[in-house]
Amino acid sequence: MNETMEGLKRSIYCGLLTDEYEGRQVTLTGWVNRRRDHGGVIFVDLRDREGLVQVVFAPEMGEELFAKAESVRNEYVLAVCGKVRKRPEGTVNPNMATGDIEVMVGDFRVLSTAKTPPFYIEDEIDVDEMVRLKYRYLDLRRPQMQKSLFLRHRVVKCMRDFLAEQGFIDIETPVLINSTPEGARDYLVPSRLHEGKFYALPQSPQIFKQLLMVAGMDRYYQIARCFRDEDLRADRQPEFTQLDVEMSFVSRDDVLTTTEEMIARLYSQEFGYEIKTPLPRLSYQEAMDRFGSDKPDLRFGMELINIAEEVKDSDFKVFRQVIERGGNVKGINAKGCAGYSRKEIDDLTKFAGIYGAKGLAYFVITAEGVKAPITKFFTPEQVEGIVKKMQGEPGDLLLFVADEPSVVAASLGHLRLELAKQLNLVDKNEINLLWVVDFPLLEYDAEEKRWSAMHHPFTSPVEEDLALMESDPGRVRACAYDLVLNGVEIGGGSIRIHRREVQEKMFNNLGLSQEEAQEKFGYLLDAFQYGVPPHGGIALGIDRLIMLMAKRETIRDVIAFPKTQSAMDLMCQAPSKVEAKQLRELHIKTTSSPSK
């Protein structure tokens, strides 16, 4: 039933056919996007990765062939041979790139019949993602998905070209490595040859790229697959792709500048958009203070404003006590939202609660003055002071959170984003890039009661904070930086520690004993005894970057075969059970019941 390509050769992609081919005999191949059977004549839109073209089946081709044409259905794979011609007057389709021409089919073959697909192969579909993922190969036929993958290809190619020009070389690092403490949960791979031992899949090629610097490669890059066994999000998959870069004998600004140039070239090449460099830089502290986030979206204002000074002497116990305990009281001004209903404010309160806020205080500013249940705790002067600090005007809604600093930042920071969404404050076409710099080197893990590296254990402290490492580790700034695009972290890196004594201090702060450090990272420490260049680098999240460039809401849309939120591949059904024999070879026994 299915015919072969024997003796046929495609002349051109369907979507690339132009009127320059008029009068010429061509062979086209593709999928039947849609057929319109008029009885005496059949129109078929033939689709390939470049687009559509209309091919026409008319009875002149002969009875037998025409009968075959009548049996053609959607998604059949055809090879058609025919003459390109201008469409008759009045039948040109201006909505179609190839709408002024068509191919009069003289002969054709059905290379493959097809079942009716479970959903339409077209953009703007509204199909349950479960179905799309199960039939991902059909989902990927949709032009929009193909465009995303083409975009991804061009972006990665542009990166490679740029980096090659700059003297970076592409080096692969192993995928089977050893598990390390710190950081995300590792994916483990049992060893058959070493009973009871495991490889881990890399969370990033971090240590290897640093060893490549010790090896004198000077400038390295890799499009690296990374693995983290943590829960998924719209912008987090268990395996994802990073552009991993490392360079020797450089300062922080060398890394930033190189990255900026690359990103600028990307946008220039892809959209003809000129990004102004150098990009703005915001310290972590300032980002947290003003936006409640270390990846602030600067496409709109509505900054967090500290009103501790204005409320510290008020009768409002909630605020006062928080301040006395070292907490923050901050607010945001939702311009023009004074008309929000009780329920809308309740919803905002609930929303703030997700991030730990125990309440959401508010002022409604009307022409007659401030209206709110809590005004009674403040003197008129205090109310006025708060309104002034918040730059409140009649018609505004002021929202306040009082809590420990991290809760205030998280709740107001997210509330700010939520309100921007509701009020449509974001220009979707704006491209807002910035660096967040001067991250803390360490953060305190309350659960484990110890310091842990905010970036990773090889991040260098900034020189002038070195002395604080023993006296006040929480205040040490790291020579680390994140690249933020429209409120999404798309990359991060640091200048690394290249001095053994600083590295030891770092391990010390992390509560790693000399022995533990030697056991886990000994090879890096050893390497550092043999001449290590100062070095630093960055890793960019390719999936997230492409997601933003393609204006998609989830990285699943720019990954060919992504996993669901429960880390399953609905198409191939991974993960799956394995044979008992395989487990025996790996010296593994599972604890779950065999029926499961």
Place this chain on the structure above:
RNA sequence: GGAGCUGUGGUGUAGUGGCCUAACAUGCCUGCCUGUCACGCAGGAGAUCGCGAGUUCGACUCUCGUCAGCUCCGCCA
């Protein structure tokens, strides 16, 4: 580990205790149709309403559990 939303022919939806013997659109099948392009017209097939309990005289509808998908919190150097 937790919160929320969703689950009804292939697909997208409607149906808030009896009107449901489950509706609409689209897709699919059959027939007609020589200029359509979301072709048109006529007819037809197709659903134990995610799964399991419970409440009820009666459950697509209410309750509980469970599974799956999505969003989020925790987690993610």
